[in-house]
Amino acid sequence: xxxxxxxxxxxxxxxxxxxxxxxxxxxxxxxxxxxxxxxxxxxxxxxxxxxxxxxxxxxxxxxxxxxxxxxxxxxxxxxxxxxxxxxxxxxxxxxxxxxxxxxxxxxxxxxxxxxxxxxxxxxxxxxxxxxxxxxxxxxxxxxxxxxxxxxxxxxxxxxxxxxxxxxxxxxxxxxxxxxxxxxxxxxxxxxxxxxxxxxxxxxxxxxxxxxxxxxxxxxxxxxxxxxxxxxxxxxxxxxxxxxxxxxxxxxxxxxxxxxxxxxxxxxxxxx
Numbered sequence: 681x682x683x684x685x686x687x688x689x690x691x692x693x694x695x696x697x698x699x700x701x702x703x704x705x706x707x708x709x710x711x712x713x714x715x716x717x718x719x720x721x722x723x724x725x726x727x728x729x730x731x732x733x734x735x736x737x738x739x740x741x742x743x744x745x746x747x748x749x750x751x752x753x754x755x756x757x758x759x760x761x762x763x764x765x766x767x768x769x770x771x772x773x774x775x776x777x778x779x780x781x782x783x784x785x786x787x788x789x790x791x792x793x794x795x796x797x798x799x800x801x802x803x804x805x806x807x808x809x810x811x812x813x814x815x816x817x818x819x820x821x822x823x824x825x826x827x828x829x830x831x832x833x834x835x836x837x838x839x840x841x842x843x844x845x846x847x848x849x850x851x852x853x854x855x856x857x858x859x860x861x862x863x864x865x866x867x868x869x870x871x872x873x874x875x876x877x878x879x880x881x882x883x884x885x886x887x888x889x890x891x892x893x894x895x896x897x898x899x900x901x902x903x904x905x906x907x908x909x910x911x912x913x914x915x916x917x918x919x920x921x922x923x924x925x926x927x928x929x930x931x932x933x934x935x936x937x938x939x940x941x942x943x944x945x946x947x948x949x950x951x
Contacts, residue, residue, distance in 0.1 A: 682708035683945025684938075690862060690874040692716050692881040696934060700875060703938040712871070714862035716884045718851040720748070727756035727848035733821075735765055737844070740818040741809070742773045744793075745802065745832075747781025749823040752848035754785075767791070773821075778805050780932065800913050800932065802828070806835050816840040826850040827880050851880060859888045866905055867896045873906040873927075873941065877934065879917035882909075886921045898922045906944075910937050 685708035691700050694717035701711040731753060734742075744750045757766035771791050777783060778797035786793060797805040809815075820841045824832055833843045862885065865871050876882050889897060898921065901907050907923045909915035911932030918926045927944055929937040 683942045683948070684709035686710065687872040687945065688712065688870060690714050690865060690871045692862065692874060692885070693877040694718075694720075695877070700877075700934055700938065703935060704875075707938060707942040709873075712865070714858050714865075714874075716854040716859055716862060716881050717878060718854040718880065718884060720849060720851055722752055722755075722849045723847070724756060724759070727752060728760060730823075730846035730848055731756050731760060731762065731766065733844060734846070735762060735769060737821075738819065739773055739821045739844070741841075742770060742775050742821045742823075743805070744775065744777045744782050744786075744823050746779060746823070746825065747785045749825060749846075749848060750782055750785045753823065753846070756848060776805055776809060778802055800911060801916065802832060806832070806839075809836065809841070810839050817842055819844070821846060823848070827883060854884050856888070859885060863889065863893060863897060866900045867893070869900060869904045871905050873908050874901075875908045875910075875937070875941075876914050876918065877910040879914050882914060882917040882921065901925075906941075908937065908941055910934060 684704065687709045689704045689709045689711050691697055691711055691713045692715070693700060694715040697713050697715065701713065704711040754763065754766065757763045767789055775791070775793040776795035777786065777793045778800055783793070783796065795805065795808050818841050820836055820843045822833060822836065822843050823846045825847055829845060829847060833845050836843045866874065886894065901923045902925065907918050907926050909918055909926055909928040911928055915926045915928040927941060929940045
């Protein structure tokens with residue numbers, strides 16, 4: 681018998697929802713979709729300013745935090761007919777990155793980063809930059825988006841870096857009704873598990889909660905519903921919100937996550 685058999689599984693993702701739902705069904709689960717990522721918006725006007733500043737300025741480090749962000753800058757550079765200058769700039773500047781998608785994007789363009797977050801978190805990358813000599817006044821080009829961007833900027837500035845914040849895209853707030861529906865399903869223990877594929881989804885859920893609802897959601901996760909994360913960064917965000925038992929796969933892949941969730945439940949039955 682599949683470990684996920686007849687388990688009610690909430691899916692908080694927006695991207696690849698059908699693929700995740702199909703995997704859950706194949707393993708015997710019953711998926712329900714609560715897309716709380718928020719709509720992704722590409723800001724071309726800001727992106728053009730970001731590209732202009734990158735190409736005209738002098739930077740000691742370029743930090744790329746997401747594959748989507750790198751691809752967004754690429755799209756704008758192509759639109760402005762300066763793609764080769766953009767790639768050349770990346771190749772000539774010390775690059776610090778996080779995330780497998782960012783690394784894959786660089787590989788497609790034959791660019792090798794100098795620093796890569798070992799565990800996929802920005803905390804690890806910032807610690808690496810904290811150990812660099814002669815930090816005071818060094819210029820950093822930080823590609824981010826509207827989740828934790830100001831905190832990242834502040835952390836780097838605290839280390840002595842001068843930071844330019846590039847935000848070629850952002851996320852709108854998700855539908856309030858969907859957030860409320862997911863909240864209620866968790867609190868009423870209607871879901872056996874909730875799959876989160878980004879820390880943005882976790883932040884959107886918990887930022888939407890009143891103090892009382894927050895306590896109820898935390899209690900529901902810690903007593904009944906399994907909080908499942910696609911990778912360490914998302915798992916870390918769940919733990920920040922006092923979720924004690926967080927499941928995440930050995931490798932940050934959606935398919936592997938569902939398969940290993942199934943095994944997780946099988947082991948619970950055996951025990």
